[in-house]
Amino acid sequence: MKVAIIGAGNVGKALAGSAVKAGHSVAITATSAHKAEEAAKATHARAARSNQEAVKDAELVILAVPADKVDEVVGALSSDLDGKVVIDVTNRVNPQDPGKVLDGTSTAERIQRRVPKAHVMKALNYAFSVRHANPSVDGTRLDGFVAGDNKAAKEKALAFVESIGFRPVDAGPLAMSRALEGMAMLIISLQIRNGWPWQNGWKLVGPPKD
């Protein structure tokens, strides 16, 4: 697949590495051209000069920017995202006051309203970047939940998460992004409260076996 990754931080870089290894053609961008070039060099992706250029030929776009930049990034791209699969990896994080984040809304649904002709999917936000690079723990393949409304786009997003090593799990309609965002808030606050090393991942046990 032709993949554009917006954001070249922990997540952008890890996903670029995994996606290139899986055989995808990857363009990556950041605010600073230098950061994008550095990430591209480390992962064998291509650095794009702008978000517009990155998404131009992409069929799948990954939003890996801080949550407070989402509106700016999506607003500027706007119709450039029409018809594309957009995976929202972002999380609002507030460990001190989680209720502010677990407020019955989701960023993914907000993005979908903003770009109604794009196919927004929530996925991979519940996994730490170390797991984006290696989605296996003690030989167990972690689950890669994908929530979204468009069937064909969801198949593409599920194929992508599987290609980088997750077990693909259809998590239902985009409204389920509220749960996936809650799972991220939970796994993050567990690390902070218990001093865990940011290595866990999510796995449903029981049938069907994987």
Ligand SMILES: NC(=O)c1ccc[n+]([C@@H]2O[C@H](COP(=O)([O-])OP(=O)(O)OC[C@H]3O[C@@H](n4cnc5c(N)ncnc54)[C@H](OP(=O)(O)O)[C@@H]3O)[C@@H](O)[C@H]2O)c1
């Ligand atoms: N870290 C994790 O393990 C993890 C796991 C799952 C989900 N998430 C979520 O994924 C998102 C990214 O996390 P991260 O840890 O990768 O953050 P990060 O290391 O701070 O990286 C953010 C990246 O976004 C880029 N960026 C900011 N504004 C941009 C814009 N307007 N256009 C293009 N790029 C822009 C930054 O560019 P510069 O480099 O030039 O500043 C940077 O490369 C967050 O929403 C986070 O909550 C994180």
